[in-house]
Amino acid sequence: MKERSIPKETIDRLPLYLRCLEKIIDEGDVNISSGNFSEKLNLNSAQVRKDLSYFGDFGTRGVGYKTETLAKQIRSILHLDKKWDMALAGAGNIGSALLTYNGFDEGDFEVKVAFDKDPDLVGKEINGVKIEAADSMEKVIRDENIKLGIITVPADAAQEVADQMVEAGVEGVLNFAPTLLNLPKEIQLAQVDITKELEQLVYYL
Amino acid sequence: MKERSIPKETIDRLPLYLRCLEKIIDEGDVNISSGNFSEKLNLNSAQVRKDLSYFGDFGTRGVGYKTETLAKQIRSILHLDKKWDMALAGAGNIGSALLTYNGFDEGDFEVKVAFDKDPDLVGKEINGVKIEAADSMEKVIRDENIKLGIITVPADAAQEVADQMVEAGVEGVLNFAPTLLNLPKEIQLAQVDITKELEQLVYYL
DNA sequence: CAGTGTGAAGATGTTCACAGCG
DNA sequence: CGCTGTGAACATCTTCACACTG
Numbered sequence: 080m081k082e083r084s085i086p087k088e089t090i091d092r093l094p095l096y097l098r099c100l101e102k103i104i105d106e107g108d109v110n111i112s113s114g115n116f117s118e119k120l121n122l123n124s125a126q127v128r129k130d131l132s133y134f135g136d137f138g139t140r141g142v143g144y145k146t147e148t149l150a151k152q153i154r155s156i157l158h159l160d161k162k163w164d165m166a167l168a169g170a171g172n173i174g175s176a177l178l179t180y181n182g183f184d185e186g187d188f189e190v191k192v193a194f195d196k197d198p199d200l201v202g203k204e205i206n207g208v209k210i211e212a213a214d215s216m217e218k219v220i221r222d223e224n225i226k227l228g229i230i231t232v233p234a235d236a237a238q239e240v241a242d243q244m245v246e247a248g249v250e251g252v253l254n255f256a257p258t259l260l261n262l263p264k265e266i267q268l269a270q271v272d273i274t275k276e277l278e279q280l281v282y283y284l
Numbered sequence: 285m286k287e288r289s290i291p292k293e294t295i296d297r298l299p300l301y302l303r304c305l306e307k308i309i310d311e312g313d314v315n316i317s318s319g320n321f322s323e324k325l326n327l328n329s330a331q332v333r334k335d336l337s338y339f340g341d342f343g344t345r346g347v348g349y350k351t352e353t354l355a356k357q358i359r360s361i362l363h364l365d366k367k368w369d370m371a372l373a374g375a376g377n378i379g380s381a382l383l384t385y386n387g388f389d390e391g392d393f394e395v396k397v398a399f400d401k402d403p404d405l406v407g408k409e410i411n412g413v414k415i416e417a418a419d420s421m422e423k424v425i426r427d428e429n430i431k432l433g434i435i436t437v438p439a440d441a442a443q444e445v446a447d448q449m450v451e452a453g454v455e456g457v458l459n460f461a462p463t464l465l466n467l468p469k470e471i472q473l474a475q476v477d478i479t480k481e482l483e484q485l486v487y488y489l
Numbered sequence: 490c491a492g493t494g495t496g497a498a499g500a501t502g503t504t505c506a507c508a509g510c511g
Numbered sequence: 512c513g514c515t516g517t518g519a520a521c522a523t524c525t526t527c528a529c530a531c532t533g
Contacts, residue, residue, distance in 0.1 A: 098462065176380070
């Protein structure tokens with residue numbers, strides 16, 4: 080059943096390794112050791128080695144990892160060797176902030192089209208992304224063959240929107256609405272829950 | 285050292301229990317069982333019971349948990365029985381989206397003041413929150429006795445802003461910048477990392 | 490007798506410690 | 512000699528299973 084029993088946590092850390100590597104590469108370093116990584120990311124160096132070794136023997140004993148090569152490997156593992164088109168539902172506060180957010184412009188992810196049910200928003204453009212009518216969503220997603228959906232609608236609409244996205248062929252959903260979505264298990268779900276983060280945070284204060 | 289060795293994961297789930305409870309209360313139910321919770325939240329019922337039992341014996345055998353009472357208990361455990369004022373640094377895309385976001389208006393959290401170093405933004409108001417000059421941040425946070433900071437500045441400025449916040453007396457930081465912040469260990473940190481979420485998500489596709 | 494609370498077993502993740510290679 | 516890769520020990524979290532009680 081499992082791909083190869085790679086801990087979820089390892090996958091969690093890969094993006095951090097990648098980000099760290101990209102910085103290091105910018106600084107011109109050719110090699111990086113697990114100890115080096117572990118300092119920058121506040122984790123155990125054995126963890127770094129184990130994480131990386133799940134995917135192959137990338138390192139050279141006595142030396143470390145070649146930064147360029149490792150970055151390429153991690154990008155490939157994470158499926159970042161292609162550009163991902165996304166559809167965004169809900170062009171309200173957070174939705175339009177994401178449309179304006181240029182962190183995506185680095186190339187891996189791009190919001191191709193946005194949807195809203197507010198007629199005043201439909202037809203407008205934000206940061207070059209057209210806002211279309213909510214009821215055209217399924218068709219557009221299908222026609223454009225979009226596989227990633229972002230949900231930034233109010234909580235009470237989130238499940239319905241998610242269902243429509245899945246129906247239209249979306250395989251992964253990033254949900255900002257504070258609701259637990261019920262999706263077919265083959266659909267991947269990531270949740271960003273700001274209130275939850277705050278509530279956890281203050282527990283520890 | 286540990287408070288009482290309550291799993292982080294348990295704390296992670298408390299906000300979900302709470303949200304679920306509030307829905308149930310709205311629907312008029314007086315009791316809820318662990319099995320009931322487990323269906324709604326997709327987790328094991330023993331987990332629910334164990335999580336709740338870390339904090340006391342809240343349930344009644346044969347019946348379940350009293351919704352109102354349990355909600356109150358959880359709010360108290362999470363320290364949500366007071367209002368938390370927050371300071372927000374960086375009134376750009378995400379920052380202003382958070383200012384406009386009315387999920388906070390439920391009462392537990394409120395952005396009291398925002399800061400930006402762009403002179404064009406300073407002096408403006410977004411959703412009733414004044415934007416002040418970045419260099420007044422330390423003083424204002426200290427004067428207003430604010431204990432929670434939100435960082436929505438670009439990644440390369442995040443560490444500096446975080447340091448200033450800590451210097452000014454902030455005890456918890458919610459960071460939206462895609463950087464690993466280095467903070468004194470007594471300062472609580474929560475991270476919202478949208479790109480990381482997406483990168484993880486597509487790994488599984 | 491339905492549903493809690495909880496030891497004990499099981500599963501998952503992390504760290505240690507060291508053999509082995511460049 | 513330095514650093515990787517990895518079995519084994521350890522730590523943490525989840526699930527099972529059942530005694531117990533309102």
